[in-house]
Each structure stands twice: as C-alpha cells, then as structure tokens.
Amino acid sequence: MGLEGIEPPRALLDHLRSFDSVISWYGSNREEFRAAVKRLMLPFQFFPALPDGGGHVHAADFFLGQAGCQGPAIPRIVCAPAPAGDFAVIQPFSGSPRKNWPLERFREIAAGLSGTLGMPVRWCAGPEEDLEGALRIHNLYELAGMLRSARIYIGNDSGITHLAAASGAPVVAIFGPTDPAVWAPRGDRVQVIQGQLDEIKVEQVLYAVRQLLL
Numbered sequence: 001m002g003l004e005g006i007e008p009p010r011a012l013l014d015h016l017r018s019f020d021s022v023i024s025w026y027g028s029n030r031e032e033f034r035a036a037v038k039r040l041m042l043p044f045q046f047f048p049a050l051p052d053g054g055g056h057v058h059a060a061d062f063f064l065g066q067a068g069c070q071g072p073a074i075p076r077i078v079c080a081p082a083p084a085g086d087f088a089v090i091q092p093f094s095g096s097p098r099k100n101w102p103l104e105r106f107r108e109i110a111a112g113l114s115g116t117l118g119m120p121v122r123w124c125a126g127p128e129e130d131l132e133g134a135l136r137i138h139n140l141y142e143l144a145g146m147l148r149s150a151r152i153y154i155g156n157d158s159g160i161t162h163l164a165a166a167s168g169a170p171v172v173a174i175f176g177p178t179d180p181a182v183w184a185p186r187g188d189r190v191q192v193i194q195g196q197l198d199e200i201k202v203e204q205v206l207y208a209v210r211q212l213l214l
Contacts, residue, residue: 008040016042023067025049056181074186075166079145088113088209089150089169091124092131094158101156101174101197108202109154113209119151124160152209157183165190170212172205 016022022044027033029049037044047066051059060073092106110121124143125134137143140163147153147160148167155161157175165171165185173185176197184192191208193200 013040013042019043021045023047025063025066051182056179058184058186059182060186072186075162076168077141077144077163077166079141079148079167083149085149085151087120087122087150088152088154089122089124089147089164091153091155091158091160091164093125093129094156094161099157099176099178099197101176101200105200105202105205106154109205109209112202112206113152117213122150124155126160152212154205154209161185172208172212174200174205176200 020043022042024044024046026049027037027044028046034044034046047063051057051062057065058072060075061071064071064073088110090106090110092100092103094100110123113119113121123131123134125131125136127136127138135146137146143160144163144167147164147169150164150169152172153161153164153169154172155164155174157173157178157180161171161173162185165173165187168187168189170189171185171187171191173180173190173192174197175184175192175194180192180194184190189212191212193204193208
C-alpha cells in the first residue's frame with residue numbers, strides 16, 4: 001500500500017480512514033509499509049506478528065489479547081451444512097519439510113484406516129505439493145466444508161490442520177519441532193501427538209484416531 005509509487009484508490013483510503021482503528025499484524029517488521037501508512041494518515045495499530053516464546057502463551061490467545069480481548073480463544077469457522085461422510089482426510093504436508101512426519105508413515109495410516117476400519121481415505125494437498133491423486137481445493141471455505149464432513153482428519157502442524165480444527169472436524173495433529181503449547185490447533189475433538197518426528201510411531205497415531213472415533 002503506497003509503496004514504490006503505487007497509490008491506493010481514493011475510495012479504499014476513505015474507507016480505511018472511516019474506522020476508529022485498524023489492527024494489523026502485517027508490517028510489524030516492515031518499516032517502509034509503516035511509513036506509508038503514516039504518510040497516508042491511516043488509523044493503523046501495528047502489533048508483533050509472532051509470540052515471543054516466553055511463557056508458552058498460545059498464539060490464538062496472544063492475538064486475541066492484542067485486540068484487547070480475553071481468552072481462551074477457540075477459532076471457529078461456520079461451514080455450509082454438509083452431510084457427514086464415512087471417510088478420513090490426510091494432509092501429509094506443511095509449510096516446512098522439517099515439520100513433516102514421513103510420508104510413508106501416513107501411507108501406513110491410510111492402509112490401517114482402509115484395511116482395519118474399512119474407511120476410505122481422501123488425500124489432500126496444496127497446488128505445489130507433489131502427491132498423485134490428491135484432492136486440491138483452492139477455495140479455503142470450500143475446503144473447510146469438506147474437512148468438516150470427514151470422520152477424521154490427520155495432518156502435520158500446518159495451516160490446513162488448523163482449518164480442519166476450526167471447521168469442527170475431529171483432528172489428529174502431529175507436531176515435531178514446533179511447540180504445541182503455542183501453535184497446536186484447538187477444539188473439543190483435537191488430539192496432538194508431539195515428539196521427534198522420526199520417533200513417532202504409526203501405532204500412536206492410530207490409537208489417537210480410534211479415541212476420536214469412539
């Protein structure tokens with residue numbers, strides 16, 4: 001906004017100026033963006049984009065507190081009604097390879113679900129992720145509706161795992177290097193398994209799945 005000679009439309013500026021305050025986590029580390037906002041006299045308040053790690057405050061509570069509200073924060077997405085399906089969803093990727101549980105173990109989970117429980121598995125992936133036959137839904141609201149209709153969702157520490165939990169799907173979230181006390185998805189039907197990723201066993205994940213399916 002207002003950077004490199006590009007001026008925002010007047011209607012947008014007037015709309016932003018109509019607010020008492022605009023809370024922004026974007027730009028907290030971008031001096032040129034904050035300078036442009038100041039020059040355009042927009043009522044922005046900038047806050048740190050990430051918890052500092054002290055005290056293991058959950059990120060959702062951290063952001064809610066910055067907005068002047070009290071937690072605990074439980075993110076929710078109200079999805080369009082969809083019939084419950086007898087299928088599982090697995091999303092074996094994340095924003096960083098270091099957070100990914102080995103793909104072959106996800107395949108073992110899929111085999112266990114389809115073989116022992118007779119539950120078909122829908123593999124889910126992003127547009128740039130290499131997984132043949134995976135379902136790719138680019139509209140996040142539509143994706144949330146599909147996840148909500150699943151009997152179980154299994155994934156790494158990723159944005160899609162948080163989306164699944166916020167939609168209300170039963171979620172098994174696998175955490176390695178990141179701290180689940182800060183970054184775990186929240187919900188009544190969320191199980192988090194945390195440890196060294198190469199040491200987390202298929203049996204641990206299947207046990208968590210069974211607990212959520214009871």
